Amino acid sequence: MEIIIQQLINAVQLGAVYALIALGYSMVYGIIRLINFAHGDIFMVGAFIGFLLAVKFKLPFVFILLLTMFLTALLGIAIERIAYHKLRNAHRMSLVITALGVGTFLENLVRLAVGPQTRQIPAQLSNNILHLTNGIVVTEDKLLIIGISIMLMIVLWLFVNKTLIGKAMRAVADNIDVVPLMGINVDMIVSVTFAIGSALAAAGGIFFGQSYSIEPYMGIDLGWKAFIAAVVGGIGSIEGAVVGSFILAGIEVFTVAYLSSNLKNGIAFALLIILLVIWPYGIMGKPSLKKV
Amino acid sequence: MGKIKVFLILSLLILVFVVGCGSGSNNSIDELKIGVSAPLTGDLAATGASTKNAVLLAEEEINSSGGIKVNGKMMKVKFIIEDDENKPETTATVFQKLISQDRVLAIIGSQASKCSNAGAPIAESNKIPQITPWSTNPNVTKDRKYVFRACFIxxxxxxxxxxxxxxxxxxxxxxxxxxxxxxxxxxxxxxxxxxxxxxxxxxxxxxxxxxxxxxxxxxxxxxxxxxxxxxxxxxxxxxxxxxxxxxxxxxxxxxxxxxxxxxxxxxxxxxxxxxxxxxxxxHYAVDIAGDKSKAFIEKYKNKYGEVPDAAAALTYDAAYILFGAIERAQKADPQAIRDAIASTKDFEGVTGTISYNEGSGDPVKGAVxxxxxxxxxxxxxxxxx
Incomplete structure (x- = not known):
């Protein structure tokens, strides 16, 4: 029993990081129907910005988190303006290829700038081990990371569902061709979406760099995982991205725990295919309803 | 307009290709070319740096003493270092390039066993001797005549x-x-x-x-x-x-x-x-080094400002096993060099004494x-x- 709970904590932590990345995929797809394959690399850049702020400027954790989210949001807006804006009405495939190009560019840029070594963002949060009950341990930083991640997701949900800009985002997701007639500035809404998606990915990057390690190509594998989580949850849906992420992390962790670590990816992805066969549009996705 | 663009791009590509090949086919025999396949980038980039440091140190030493005597003539050694990114598929490409384009006499590398294992079949089929410094997996040398290593298994x-x-x-x-x-x-x-x-x-x-x-x-x-x-x-x-x-x-x-x-x-x-x-x-411990190891550690530290890791020490040993073999072969010929490596007896290296028993590319060495x-x-x- 203790082991199940311990593994559950492991899964929640992993799922929280997947979710922070998957949200950006899902939101961007909802707004402009683009599968932004550079998103995993934006997450990586966020992690490295956090690393530099922590190592070179030795800022406190809250400032690192906020400043990194802000800077990465700017990067997201810039990428959309420079690389995707002119292609908005082009064939979808051109946009996807451009996104892959942007991702490759970011990987190599970071590799040139900081080198290929594996690093870790120095611990900013307390590493104290808390013994919950017999056998179950959790470190304080783990709890904080899970807590902040979930808080960010709630804030996002409130923003999209309760504010005017959020309403405009939902409108753009619903029909990008009609909303300009209502006086909504589509370019601004698209920028806001990229900014939010990138900022969340940056938060994920910092948490990831604290708990695990970072290197310039880390965004590829994690980007794929988060993309798959978003699709399983129902791409375009915020709730779906979160649900899909926790499901993916849960399947991965429990495959290792009760089946075999050799089969981790094999079983995880086989199960995900089955989920998609049952829900072709993802668990929370609906064929043609509003998507954000 | 469109056609001109396509034509320009194509000509540029052809130009790059021709120039690129031209520089490679320079087939002079006034120096002894040895290939090095190392993970200069990728997850083992630090090992790649050690490899490069070690071969450049060995190259500097042997050339400042005049080089190696081949066919009655002193020749300089030239290492051609390529990046295999610690990926097996890239290592295979690097081996192919070193052998067919640079026409190296022998190859040192790679470091991770999965990469050495990907390069070895290419060295073997082209009959080019390969010495891997750091690959300890037994399969790397198994059933191969041209593949050796400087480490234990x-x-x-x-x-x-x-x-x-x-x-x-x-x-x-x-x-x-x-x-x-x-x-x-x-x-x-x-x-x-x-x-x-x-x-x-x-x-x-x-x-x-x-x-x-x-x-x-x-x-x-x-x-x-x-x-x-x-x-x-x-x-x-x-x-x-x-x-x-x-x-x-x-x-x-x-x-x-x-x-x-x-x-x-x-x-x-x-x-x-x-x-x-x-x-x-x-493979070795810096703090109980013998005279030979101490000299190496000292030179390495002076040149690069850090203590050599085992990969650096083994690469240095691999380079000197090769130098010794070329000297004994007295020929710039891969087959003769291979036979000379196989007959290496009691080579005093930084990481210990190395001898190859005929039929095996694995030296018998101790560990610490x-x-x-x-x-x-x-x-x-x-x-x-």
Whole structure:
């Protein structure tokens, strides 16, 4: 029993990081129907910005988190303006290829700038081990990371569902061709979406760099995982991205725990295919309803 | 307009291609060209840097003493260093390029077993001698006539670690976490499992992950439940600190041990205090160096400002095994050089004495056990072959 709970904590932590990345995929797809394959690399850049702020400027954790989210949001807006804006009405495939190009560019840029070594963002949060009950341990930083991640997701949900800009985002997701007639500035809404998606990915990057390690190509594998989580949850849906992420992390962790670590990816992805066969549009996705 | 653009781009491509090839086919025989395949970028970039440092040091030394006498004429040595990114597929391309384009006499490399193993069939079929400094997986040289190594092999190393864990640490229950997608990690993990069981110990957990995984908490939680005396992590230095950190965070207090892929300054940079009191097997220990090793360590430190890791020391030895073979062959001919390498007897290297028995590319060498103490690698004990 203790082991199940311990593994559950492991899964929640992993799922929280997947979710922070998957949200950006899902939101961007909802707004402009683009599968932004550079998103995993934006997450990586966020992690490295956090690393530099922590190592070179030795800022406190809250400032690192906020400043990194802000800077990465700017990067997201810039990428959309420079690389995707002119292609908005082009064939979808051109946009996807451009996104892959942007991702490759970011990987190599970071590799040139900081080198290929594996690093870790120095611990900013307390590493104290808390013994919950017999056998179950959790470190304080783990709890904080899970807590902040979930808080960010709630804030996002409130923003999209309760504010005017959020309403405009939902409108753009619903029909990008009609909303300009209502006086909504589509370019601004698209920028806001990229900014939010990138900022969340940056938060994920910092948490990831604290708990695990970072290197310039880390965004590829994690980007794929988060993309798959978003699709399983129902791409375009915020709730779906979160649900899909926790499901993916849960399947991965429990495959290792009760089946075999050799089969981790094999079983995880086989199960995900089955989920998609049952829900072709993802668990929370609906064929043609509003998507954000 | 469109056609002109296409034409311009095509001409440019052809130009680049022609110029690129032209520089490669320069087939002069006034220098001895030796290829080096090393992970200059990628996850083992620090090992790539050690490799490059070591061959450049050897090149500088041999050339400043006039070079090597071949066909009655002194010739300079020229190393051609290529980046294999620590990827098997890139290593194969690098070997192909070194052999067919640069027409090297021999190749040193690569470092990770999975890469050396990808290059070896190409060296073998082109009859170009290959010496890998650091690849300890037995398959690299197995059934190959042109492939040699400067290090011991994992059946020996895995046994040494198992003996150390069982006899010296008094461990009865051992757990292993290793990268199943990498030849080296998988090979030594399996040897350790078998040897530790043979000694009477119990393997309570044998868990795997895939290269580039960063979250090991599920496997470690499973390991923790088995309450092992030792945790064996036969993985590369860029991953080990993260594994130890996650193990400690989950409350695993078992003694942690490792193998030669730990030996790189990066390990200490990443792991810090977490590594205190851990042990690993290695090719040589800097603090008990003999005269030959001391001279090398001194020269290396002066030139590059850091203590050479085992990969650097073994690469340096590989270079001198090759220099000696070329000198004895007295010919710039791969076949003659191969035969001379195979007949190497009692070569005094930095990492010990190296002899090849005919028919095998594996030298018989001892290992050392290193303890990490006060942020330094300290010699603990020796293991005879």
């Amino acid at each position: 994992d059946p020996f190393q895995g046994k040494a670690v198992a003996l150390f864990a069982y006899n010296k640490l008094g461990a009865k229950k051992a757990a292993v976490l290793y990268d199943i997608a990498s030849d080296y990690n998988k090979g030594i993990a399996e040897v350790f499992r078998d040897e530790f069981s043979n000694l009477g110990g119990q393997i309570v957990a044998f868990e795997t992950y895939n290269t580039k995984d960063t979250d090991f908490s599920a496997q470690l939680t499973k390991i923790k439940a088995t309450n092992p005396d030792v945790l064996f992590l036969p993985n590369y230095y860029n991953e080990v600190p993260l594994q130890i950190q996650q193990a400690r965070k989950l409350g695993i207090d078992a003694q942690i041990i490792g193998a030669d892929a730990w030996d790189n300054p990066e390990l200490l940079k990443l792991g810090g205090e977490l590594l205190e009191g851990t042990y690993f097997s290695n 056990i290193i303890k990490i103490h006060d942020g330094k690698f300290i010699y603990d004990s020796s293991v005879k072959p």
